[in-house]
Amino acid sequence: MCGIVGYVGKRSAQDVLLDGLEKLEYRGYDSAGVALAQEGGIRVVKSKGRLDVLRQKLAVQALAESSCGIGHTRWATHGEPSDVNSHPHSTPRVSIVHNGIIENYGALKERLAARGYTFESETDTEVLVKLIDSCYHGEPLQALHEALGMVRGSYALAVLFKDFPDTIFAVKKESPLIVGWGEGENFVASDIPALLKYTRDYSVLEEGDLAVVTAQGIRFYNAFGEPVERQRLTADWDQEAAEKGGYPHFMLKEINEQPAAITATVSPRVEDGMPDLRIPELTDERLRSIRTVHLVACGTAMHAGMVGKAAIETLARVPAEVDIASEFRYRDPILNKDDLVIIISQSGETSDTLAALKLAKSRGVPVLAIVNVVGSSIARAADYILYTYAGPEIAVASTKAYVVQMCVLYLFALRLAYARGELEKAETKRLTAELLRAGEVIKPRLDDCEQIKYLASRFVNTQSCFFIGRGFDYALSLEGSLKLKEISYVHSDAYAAGELKHGTISLITDGVPVIALATQKKVYEKTISNAKETKSRGARVILFTTKDAVVPEGVADYIVRLDEYEDLLMPLQLIVPLQLFAYYMAVLRGCDVDKPRNLAKSVTVE
Numbered sequence: 136m137c138g139i140v141g142y143v144g145k146r147s148a149q150d151v152l153l154d155g156l157e158k159l160e161y162r163g164y165d166s167a168g169v170a171l172a173q174e175g176g177i178r179v180v181k182s183k184g185r186l187d188v189l190r191q192k193l194a195v196q197a198l199a200e201s202s203c204g205i206g207h208t209r210w211a212t213h214g215e216p217s218d219v220n221s222h223p224h225s226t227p228r229v230s231i232v233h234n235g236i237i238e239n240y241g242a243l244k245e246r247l248a249a250r251g252y253t254f255e256s257e258t259d260t261e262v263l264v265k266l267i268d269s270c271y272h273g274e275p276l277q278a279l280h281e282a283l284g285m286v287r288g289s290y291a292l293a294v295l296f297k298d299f300p301d302t303i304f305a306v307k308k309e310s311p312l313i314v315g316w317g318e319g320e321n322f323v324a325s326d327i328p329a330l331l332k333y334t335r336d337y338s339v340l341e342e343g344d345l346a347v348v349t350a351q352g353i354r355f356y357n358a359f360g361e362p363v364e365r366q367r368l369t370a371d372w373d374q375e376a377a378e379k380g381g382y383p384h385f386m387l388k389e390i391n392e393q394p395a396a397i398t399a400t401v402s403p404r405v406e407d408g409m410p411d412l413r414i415p416e417l418t419d420e421r422l423r424s425i426r427t428v429h430l431v432a433c434g435t436a437m438h439a440g441m442v443g444k445a446a447i448e449t450l451a452r453v454p455a456e457v458d459i460a461s462e463f464r465y466r467d468p469i470l471n472k473d474d475l476v477i478i479i480s481q482s483g484e485t486s487d488t489l490a491a492l493k494l495a496k497s498r499g500v501p502v503l504a505i506v507n508v509v510g511s512s513i514a515r516a517a518d519y520i521l522y523t524y525a526g527p528e529i530a531v532a533s534t535k536a537y538v539v540q541m542c543v544l545y546l547f548a549l550r551l552a553y554a555r556g557e558l559e560k561a562e563t564k565r566l567t568a569e570l571l572r573a574g575e576v577i578k579p580r581l582d583d584c585e586q587i588k589y590l591a592s593r594f595v596n597t598q599s600c601f602f603i604g605r606g607f608d609y610a611l612s613l614e615g616s617l618k619l620k621e622i623s624y625v626h627s628d629a630y631a632a633g634e635l636k637h638g639t640i641s642l643i644t645d646g647v648p649v650i651a652l653a654t655q656k657k658v659y660e661k662t663i664s665n666a667k668e669t670k671s672r673g674a675r676v677i678l679f680t681t682k683d684a685v686v687p688e689g690v691a692d693y694i695v696r697l698d699e700y701e702d703l704l705m706p707l708q709l710i711v712p713l714q715l716f717a718y719y720m721a722v723l724r725g726c727d728v729d730k731p732r733n734l735a736k737s738v739t740v741e
């Protein structure tokens with residue numbers, strides 16, 4: 136949440152900052168602002184609203200050129216979105232942009248007020264900049280060290296001091312921050328896409344790190360103020376990956392990138408037809424000793440975990456629990472040393488998920504992370520990593536990351552099942568081959584989306600709807616429903632189909648849309664009965680099932696047919712029309728598809 140950028144070099148800092156903020160707008164879009172080091176002081180321009188509002192404001196200001204500055208795009212935590220609450224926050228000597236939360240800002244504010252500081256915003260960040268100012272006596276490092284020593288909370292900060300117009304000071308605690316290496320120029324950013332136009336070389340700040348960034352170089356200091364080196368990494372994402380590439384929205388582009396993402400994620404992990412996790416420590420012997428698997432994540436990643444649980448239990452007969460990270464971290468979970476915790480996260484920065492990981496580690500339980508962003512906090516804290524190769528996911532609604540998270544979980548379940556003797560080699564190979572061709576299987580779902588567009592046009596004025604399904608289809612109901620409400624603002628609920636008559640069916644009246652998912656042969660007839668029960672009470676039913684399934688008369692108003700495929704892997708195909716349905720509903724309803732209201736891509740606060 137919130138994106139921060141910094142630039143120092145030979146270009147127009149304003150241009151580079153605006154470029155970077157555009158790439159980070161997915162992290163929050165309540166307001167945007169920049170602070171530019173200029174002769175005579177720091178010039179701040181900021182505004183409530185999207186980045187375009189800031190652009191317009193800057194266009195009429197005719198600012199003097201500056202080659203050093205910091206910028207911010209905000210997801211409001213303390214104080215409503217407004218000009219005055221926007222970042223940067225400043226004193227005449229210091230300007231900062233902040234991602235995080237200062238927990239003890241109330242007490243600090245009182246102390247600063249007693250010393251004569253006044254406050255105009257409701258933010259914790261204004262307190263922080265004034266605290267830094269109060270500690271500043273010409274030595275930035277000392278001021279930052281002293282001020283941050285008094286602070287409780289999380290922060291990624293970029294700081295400009297008026298007296299040091301060619302230097303950005305960057306500090307990190309519990310919120311993500313990277314620095315980018317250029318030629319005669321250097322960068323600060325919350326995330327890699329902000330850098331890609333200029334450089335692919337970056338270093339990740341570690342907990343408590345402070346970086347001093349000038350055009351000539353970057354120096355790092357650890358939490359004790361000691362000079363340290365930080366590894367230089369190279370992003371394998373290219374600039375195009377972070378552009379819309381002709382699509383009207385990132386979400387549609389990312390839905391269409393799913394076949395390639397599946398192949399990129401699965402194929403390097405297949406050896407002689409067998410799943411190979413390529414984690415030396417996770418030998419078959421080690422896999423045999425696992426007692427329970429705990430899958431922990433938030434939102435869509437948690438829904439991938441539900442598919443993972445079903446796959447692990449079905450194939451490997453190992454108990455698997457799925458937990459929402461924000462619940463897991465506070466519920467004192469029962470963990471044993473021979474359990475395995477699997478943490479799932481696209482960004483690798485989700486605050487609750489990271490906290491769940493740390494809790495598991497503190498109990499001595501090994502942690503395997505399934506992560507998309509290389510070098511992210513979760514990737515660095517885990518014992519073992521399985522990267523997903525989805526490339527950057529920019530749309531707030533997660534699509535391609537979800538699909539590859541499921542793929543990695545299938546690979547894990549297959550290897551686990553084989554290692555434990557639950558699956559014969561031939562069957563393991565057969566299922567792995569089926570997984571390998573998932574990209575091909577879903578392509579027709581992307582190519583013929585006319586029916587889904589039509590359905591969206593029929594249901595565009597819907598106020599509320601229900602998704603139902605059993606087993607894997609229930610997990611997909613949850614994800615389909617989340618996608619729909621997240622971007623189209625249609626209220627929707629997901630139910631295990633058999634649960635409907637335990638209360639919810641009272642909400643089914645004339646015309647209420649019910650989206651029934653029936654792709655699983657084992658429970659097909661049961662789900663069809665449940666769909667029929669809603670139809671008899673007036674529901675308008677859209678049934679998603681397979682090509683050969685026999686659908687009795689009077690069950691559905693509309694039928695969406697999928698190709699026949701392995702039941703176990705059907706979620707990989709079924710999710711595509713559900714994503715497209717949410718997408719077209721949002722487009723037809725005039726919603727801001729890539730940046731739905733109140734949301735941010737990377738949830739780095741609790």
Ligand code: M6R
Binds near residue numbers: 434481488736738
């Ligand atoms: O980066 P993460 O995968 O940890 O994010 C988890 C959730 O915040 C995320 O999946 C969220 O639910 C999406 N916006 C859903 O589309």
